[in-house]
Amino acid sequence: MANEAHFLSTSLSFLSFNKAVLPEFRQSKGLSFLVNSRISRSKQTRVSMEMRGSGGPMTSDHSAVKIPHVLTVAGSDSGAGAGIQADLKACAARGVYCSTVITAVTAQNTVGVQGVNIVPEDFVAEQMKSVLSDMDVDVVKTGMLPSIGIVKILHQQLQVYPVRALVVDPVMVSTSGDVLAGPSILAVFREELLPMADIVTPNLKEASALLDGVKINTVSDMRSAAKLLHDMGPRNVLVKGGDLPDSLDAVDIFFDGKNLYELHSSRIKTRNTHGTGCTLASCIAAELAKGSSMLKAVKASKFFVETALDYSKDISIGKGPQGPFDHLMNLKHNSGRQVRFNPSDLFLYAVTDSRMNRKWGHSISDAVKDAVQGGATIVQLREKDIETGDFLEAAKSCLQICRSHGVPLLINDRIDVALASDADGVHIGQSDMPAHVARSLLGPEKIIGVSCKTPEQAEQAWLGGADYIGCGGVYPTNTKENNRTIGLDGLKTVCLASKLPVVAIGGINISNARAVMEIGVPNLKGIAVVSALFDRECVLTETRKLHAVLTEATAAAAAAAK
Numbered sequence: 389m390a391n392e393a394h395f396l397s398t399s400l401s402f403l404s405f406n407k408a409v410l411p412e413f414r415q416s417k418g419l420s421f422l423v424n425s426r427i428s429r430s431k432q433t434r435v436s437m438e439m440r441g442s443g444g445p446m447t448s449d450h451s452a453v454k455i456p457h458v459l460t461v462a463g464s465d466s467g468a469g470a471g472i473q474a475d476l477k478a479c480a481a482r483g484v485y486c487s488t489v490i491t492a493v494t495a496q497n498t499v500g501v502q503g504v505n506i507v508p509e510d511f512v513a514e515q516m517k518s519v520l521s522d523m524d525v526d527v528v529k530t531g532m533l534p535s536i537g538i539v540k541i542l543h544q545q546l547q548v549y550p551v552r553a554l555v556v557d558p559v560m561v562s563t564s565g566d567v568l569a570g571p572s573i574l575a576v577f578r579e580e581l582l583p584m585a586d587i588v589t590p591n592l593k594e595a596s597a598l599l600d601g602v603k604i605n606t607v608s609d610m611r612s613a614a615k616l617l618h619d620m621g622p623r624n625v626l627v628k629g630g631d632l633p634d635s636l637d638a639v640d641i642f643f644d645g646k647n648l649y650e651l652h653s654s655r656i657k658t659r660n661t662h663g664t665g666c667t668l669a670s671c672i673a674a675e676l677a678k679g680s681s682m683l684k685a686v687k688a689s690k691f692f693v694e695t696a697l698d699y700s701k702d703i704s705i706g707k708g709p710q711g712p713f714d715h716l717m718n719l720k721h722n723s724g725r726q727v728r729f730n731p732s733d734l735f736l737y738a739v740t741d742s743r744m745n746r747k748w749g750h751s752i753s754d755a756v757k758d759a760v761q762g763g764a765t766i767v768q769l770r771e772k773d774i775e776t777g778d779f780l781e782a783a784k785s786c787l788q789i790c791r792s793h794g795v796p797l798l799i800n801d802r803i804d805v806a807l808a809s810d811a812d813g814v815h816i817g818q819s820d821m822p823a824h825v826a827r828s829l830l831g832p833e834k835i836i837g838v839s840c841k842t843p844e845q846a847e848q849a850w851l852g853g854a855d856y857i858g859c860g861g862v863y864p865t866n867t868k869e870n871n872r873t874i875g876l877d878g879l880k881t882v883c884l885a886s887k888l889p890v891v892a893i894g895g896i897n898i899s900n901a902r903a904v905m906e907i908g909v910p911n912l913k914g915i916a917v918v919s920a921l922f923d924r925e926c927v928l929t930e931t932r933k934l935h936a937v938l939t940e941a942t943a944a945a946a947a948a949a950k
């Protein structure tokens with residue numbers, strides 16, 4: 389407590405901060421930084437004056453292309469796994485420009501944090517003003533905000549230079565357990581920072597600290613915490629469950645003030661998790677800067693982190709317990725392809741059918757709206773008997789519905805309709821054009837699914853650049869004529885033969901969905917259904933029921949795997 393009061397009263401004093409928060413830190417490092425910071429500051433002032441004197445302000449070029457821009461206000465990590473360095477890499481990986489305001493310089497590696505120097509508050513303000521007054525910043529993301537004064541500066545600057553969104557990662561403790569912002573910061577976080585935020589992304593410890601030490605040990609506790617944090621003013625809350633005990637998946641809770649979403653991704657077994665929180669928040673900021681909805685930004689970011697961890701799980705940097713990961717894995721592993729597709733979106737895959745919609749008097753867009761509201765995680769428009777113009781109109785209106793729920797929309801067979809509507813991708817069959825031709829037409833970012841009944845077809849799909857396989861018919865179906873049934877064995881054979889994620893299709897409904905999910909292969913990610921959702925009077929109710937069955941089946945499978 390004495391240390392805490394000391395920290396408060398001397399937030400500008402490097403030496404006192406180091407004593408209070410990081411007792412093991414050597415004072416001489418603080419002194420050398422103080423001197424350097426003054427030198428660089430006077431140089432900086434001279435440079436700006438020279439620029440002003442040599443030709444006046446640059447005029448803007450109206451033909452110039454605007455690049456989405458994130459400003460990160462955070463601390464530097466000398467090990468470059470977290471902080472400003474992670475933010476720069478995350479934004480680069482997501483194709484977004486990133487400027488930086490450095491709030492503190494940490495001496496840090498894979499063992500832990502050896503020292504912290506807070507940048508003087510007036511110089512934090514100066515950096516912020518330099519960037520915000522000149523560059524067209526779309527989104528501000530905050531990380532380490534180590535003093536009350538720095539939070540207040542951020543507040544003031546955002547009044548003067550408003551941006552489209554503020555993403556707050558309420559950094560308090562590093563992955564190694566070192567304190568990066570003391571408890572004295574909590575009041576200003578609650579009173580000034582959270583009410584400004586469009587999203588706040590605490591981990592379990594941070595959520596607990598913001599909520600006066602409330603215990604968060606289960607997913608149900610996370611749900612309550614998300615609601616309580618939302619009451620403090622942020623528009624959206626993402627409580628990250630990475631540290632949740634006894635959890636096979638990485639479960640996060642997203643709350644937008646209306647709906648609670650439980651977002652699952654695979655828990656990657658690796659020591660290289662240092663910087664995941666900074667990366668996730670920067671990635672959300674980058675996606676928002678590109679124009680995504682909040683839910684879509686969160687889902688894309690979670691998937692990006694999961695993929696980066698998976699690619700980096702075996703790399704070895706440093707000798708400590710927690711290593712950095714490779715943000716730019718795309719450059720090496722994916723020939724520059726942006727990772728857009730999240731295999732967990734295949735969980736409940738709704739495939740429309742115009743004949744069924746007509747039978748029940750549903751419009752395509754009403755049917756799709758009910759399906760996504762009921763929990764469908766991806767939608768395919770499979771409209772075999774409508775005019776091209778009507779298909780395009782339907783695709784555009786369904787795209788709006790799906791985007792507002794963060795659910796991808798695919799078009800069956802018709803690459804032209806997918807391109808014209810800017811849908812998220814296509815599903816193609818064995819009698820359509822080959823996957824590699826579709827890929828060259830659609831470019832690297834669109835999702836491509838391919839129907840496969842055999843390991844050979846699955847191999848072709850993989851080589852052609854497909855993102856997933858639709859495998860079936862698993863059971864006999866009336867929806868698709870002359871479709872050979874391959875059974876659960878055929879499904880398992882294709883899954884085992886391929887690296888791609890697989891969705892099962894054909895005659896699947898509430899009574900057999902569990903048996904499908906229980907075949908026990910990790911790349912079977914979900915079921916695709918037509919009649920079980922759309923050949924029904926109430927699409928919303930049927931989707932909810934099927935979603936509940938799938939959730940139960942996956943929980944049971946996870947428990948059995950323990």
Ligand SMILES: Cc1ncc(COP(=O)(O)OP(=O)(O)O)c(N)n1
Pocket residue numbers: 737739768770800801815816817818819820837838839857858859868891893916
């Ligand atoms: C997810 C999914 N899997 C398989 C199919 C079938 O596609 P295809 O073989 O091209 O047959 P049609 O659907 O076009 O009749 C699918 N549509 N979706």
Ligand SMILES: Cc1ncsc1CCOP(=O)(O)O
Pocket residue numbers: 860861862864865866867868871893894895896916917918919920
């Ligand atoms: C499109 C398709 N492809 C393989 S089976 C099938 C039809 C699935 O429809 P249902 O879910 O009604 O059996």
Ligand SMILES: [Mg+2]
Pocket residue numbers: 800801815816817818820
């Ligand atoms: Mg087809």
